[in-house]
Amino acid sequence: MKIYLRDTVKLIHGHNSSRIKNSKSEIYRIEDMTIDLNSMYYLPNVQENNYKQSNDKTQIGQLMFNLNTYQAAVISKQNSSKIIDQNFVQIVIKDNSLDPIYLCYMLNSSNMIKRQESAFSQGVAVKRMVPNDILNLSLPNIDMNQQKKIGRIYALQIHEEFLHKKREKMISSLVNQILQNSIEEKENK
Template sequence: MIQLGKLAEIVSGSNIVRLSESQQDRKYTMKDFEHDFYTMKLADPKNAIIYQQSSSMPHVSAAILSDANKEKVISQIFAIIRIDVSRLDPWYLCYLLNQSQKIAQQCSRCLQGSVIARLSAQQMKHVEIPLPDMNMQKKMGKLYATALYQHYLEVMQANRKLDGILSVLRDIDEQKRG
């Protein structure tokens, strides 16, 4: 086990109240985060990892920033994690932050007694992660990112089918009325 802070630089986002109007227009949103989460398989592994500091969705707290979102302004609900990719695979780290019960327990202990459940960048640096050899990290990370992306594609396909059926039903309903 090694502390995440020994492998990464972690910086909290900006207070959105202090952002200029042009920065507000380039603000990273929860929709951006959800997109980056499910499509992180396509992201450049050199891009930073975005971490949701106060997660409202269990098992969804870290993703690799997409090229489309990497220049956006990050609010204080997120932190940016820049890792040493020669020692830590980014998809493996996302897998750990999103799925590891041991890491979830460490984070939960940090939040005990907090009124607002928010894990600061400083607290994240002390989270201990397992560090298998790079080959194993890459296998696990690739499998995780691929599974998320396949799930995303299946959901998108199911939504298109549902939209098609609903469109047909609306047409039938309009014909009955007309």
């Protein structure tokens, strides 16, 4: 059995950044989404945050969806209280019927969702996915415990990939420094 997002979520659209009056406000950007995606492993039980709806600012535990990259992330503490711009929609889960990290996994990595997204973009001209298309996506109807397990494993996988990339950068930097020091020693002799 499938469930449709239109029955379980509500979308709140971001603001046009040129119309944001307070220039001192921080705007939620794609870089912030990357940080949030890598930080999901450290989130507390976001199901209990109850998704208090905010008209224009991010809050810990909210699920954000980027309309340009079709990527989702759950807001971390580091990126709370930022203004949501027009490239994002906030996905508010009604009645705690879906685990946000599970839904994040489904939107980011599920082949089932990728096929549906692809169907929305087919035609003579490549069409961008619009917020209404998100509401027409369907998911398998699985119980909350299974959703939480899938979400937790997904968050762990993303975190492990992040740590692996960080380690690779550190090793590369260390090797480059050793090589540079070796060259400098040869030049000084």
